[in-house]
Amino acid sequence: MTITETPPQFHGNLVGGREVPAVSGRTTDDLDPRTGQTYLRVPACDVGDVTRAVDAADAAFAGWAATAPSARRALLNHAADLLESRLEEFTTAMLAETAGTRSWAAFNVSMSAELIRQAATMATAPTGSLLATDVPGQWSLAVREPAGPVAAFVPWNGPLILCARAVAVALATGNPVVIRPSEDAPVTSGLFLAQVLADAGLPDGVVNTVTNDRADAPGVVQALVADPRIRRVNFTGSTNVGRIVGAAAGQHLKPAILELGGKxxxxxxxxxxxxxxxxxxxxxxxxxxxxxxxxxxxxxxxxxxxxxxxxxxxxxxxxxxxxxxxxxxxxxxxxxxxxxxxxxxxxxxxxxxxxxxxxxxxxxxxxxxxxxxxxxxxxxxxxxxxxxxxxxxxxxxxxxxxxxxxxxxxxxxxxxxxxxxxxxxxxxxxxxxxxxxxxxxxxxxxxxxxxQAPVGGVKDSGYGHFGSQWGADFFTETRWVTIADRS
Missing domain, CATH: 3.40.309.10 (Aldehyde Dehydrogenase; Chain A, domain 2)
Incomplete structure (x- = not known):
């Protein structure tokens, strides 16, 4: 693709169902690896933008959690179909943003669609079990409920796959998400899929994004993990940055999945x-x-x-x-x-x-x-x-x-x-x-x-597992409920 001399386009963040610039109005350049020139510009967000995105996710939480499981499943399946129909649009973006090959772009789309469809099955999976109890006339249950807004940190290298993996099961189990895409691929590692999910009909605020300039990354990451309304964190990327994200999540007592480097x-x-x-x-x-x-x-x-x-x-x-x-x-x-x-x-x-x-x-x-x-x-x-x-x-x-x-x-x-x-x-x-x-x-x-497979590492490659069955446990809270029969 030849870069023209026309000014690069601007792509805003999706927050509360609307495409918005950064609160400050600042932007950051998204570069084409083939030329080193600017492909487009995205918002350079800071702590105020993080708060705005989490506000939107938190406002959407109760309604999305209460949405009928079959409706969540149908919306995600529709998103998978819509994603497949936009192969050429995604390929154009990947070529310009990461220089990924056409075959890699096609694999990203096909694998992501399957990830979303597999995750959709978790919307209607069993959400609890009947427990044994020694109390006569009592029912004892273990019930799984949505945990709350999720912070998803997505890398640039398999951008659509890793974005879909980061959010699909969270969405299926009733949790809104805030996606923080990579600075090297803000469109293909976040903005693109967020828009597809919105176009498929997910309610406003269920999917939100926060892009940032590389220099502002530490503050944005810390603010997103530290916000008390964020209840789960997942990160895919380097071990060095994973340590920072894991430490921040631990400081705030938030469960995290970390998939990090490998040898x-x-x-x-x-x-x-x-x-x-x-x-x-x-x-x-x-x-x-x-x-x-x-x-x-x-x-x-x-x-x-x-x-x-x-x-x-x-x-x-x-x-x-x-x-x-x-x-x-x-x-x-x-x-x-x-x-x-x-x-x-x-x-x-x-x-x-x-x-x-x-x-x-x-x-x-x-x-x-x-x-x-x-x-x-x-x-x-x-x-x-x-x-x-x-x-x-x-x-x-x-x-x-x-x-x-x-x-x-x-x-x-x-x-x-x-x-x-x-x-x-x-x-x-x-x-x-x-x-x-x-x-x-x-x-x-x-x-x-x-x-459907559990994806995760050991040692310095991280902890926790992505994958539909294992992710469903991670993105939900287990609660014990008893019902005493007084008849």
Whole structure:
């Protein structure tokens, strides 16, 4: 998409059913990674805007909680249909805002629609149970009720998916939401879905947004979490920021879900189908240019098949479509910005200076673009050994046996997602049970995801789970109710 010289458009926040500017009138630029130019402008909110958005959510809470479950379900299903009908509109926004490829945009829309439909089923799920009691003539019940307004912090990398995941179950179970989108993708990580939900007929104030300039982020985050009317917090993003959000939620005694970074391994065992494994690792590493929290960083291969696997894997990497994200054949496009590309290039340069070998790719970035890269010879003193890459760089390790593979896979502070390739299911399950990660996939890639599955990490990858069944518990409060029969 060519950036014209006409002034960038303005996109306001959705608050109480209306599109509004910041109280101060300030704006912040939303940049196109391909050009570095301004795509559009959004409100640069501060604490006053947070209060206004929470006011709207709080005012909508009682009515939305009292809305018939079947009506909430129908509204969400309608939103999913409407979302699918706006694929091209979303794709245009994603290309301009994050340089995500057309295939990634299409996946975001299809997966988000399924997330919303799956969440909608929670609106009519059982909301309580009859308990045993020793009191004659008494009924004893555990009842689940909506918790209250929810603060949802959404990242830029899988923007629509992660926004839908952050809000859909909350909405289905009767809670209004305040979405705080990423500064790098305010439209696709919040404003777009908020408008779709409003257009589907959700009442005013049930969905609200608060965008901000990067410099104002700490104050906006703290104000949103601290507001006493916010009763639940969920955050997807970096571990460093997740610590801040988690600490703020804990200070105010608010339950939180945190899905944070990863240093995700894939183990290719000696009996693996090498073509299948190479395909899976390529998908797991280079989808969205490696900018997914579940992307593989460590490819751990048994020494007996290491050369054969590496040859097949590198051939696939060389064949990847790279370049213009608007092309339907592109897999690896630009990163979110030039700073990200420079960081990834710095990790590679540090590794090479300390003895790593580049099998494909490498070099210096071209603006926000960095090529698909494969490294071997990684050692613990290299930054890339422990740091999350979050870019299109794979590292291959060779190990003598399964025990060494497990030791290396678990040698990280993170624990988000992992995978094992083997033709022996029993062996794969035994390995999987010893991997300390929130998700383990046998003969599937580490970015595998399903709307109904529990998504969450362990260790520095966070705590709590997204997913319809598990999220329904998180977004509701359990209350004990007794009824004494006096007849």
């Amino acid at each position: 995700n391994p894939i183990l290719v065992l000696a009996d693996a189908d090498l073509d299948h494994a190479a395909n899976g690792v390529t998908t797991a590493k280079f989808m969205n240019s490696g900018q997914i929290c579940m992307c593989v960083d460590r490819v751990i291969v048994h020494q007996d098949i290491a050369d054969d696997f590496t040859t097949r894997f590198v051939e696939q990497v060389r064949a990847l479509g790279q370049g213009d994200p608007d092309s339907p054949t592109t897999t690896v496009g630009p990163l979110i910005n030039a700073r990200a590309a420079e960081r990834v290039a710095g990790l590679v340069a540090d590794a090479v200076a300390k003895g790593a070998r580049v099998l494909v790719g490498g070099g210096t970035p071209d603006g926000a673009f960095y090529p698909a890269t494969v490294l071997t010879g990684i050692t613990p003193e290299m930054r890339i050994y422990g740091e999350e890459v979050f870019g299109p760089v794979a590292t291959i390790f060779t190990v003598p046996d399964d025990e060494a593979a497990l030791t290396l896979a678990n040698d990280t502070d993170y624990g988000l997602s992992s995978a094992v390739y083997t033709e022996n299911a029993t062996r794969g399950l035994a390995i999987a049970r010893r991997l300390r990660h929130g998700a383990v996939h046998i003969n599937n890639h580490s970015v595998s995801d399903e709307p």
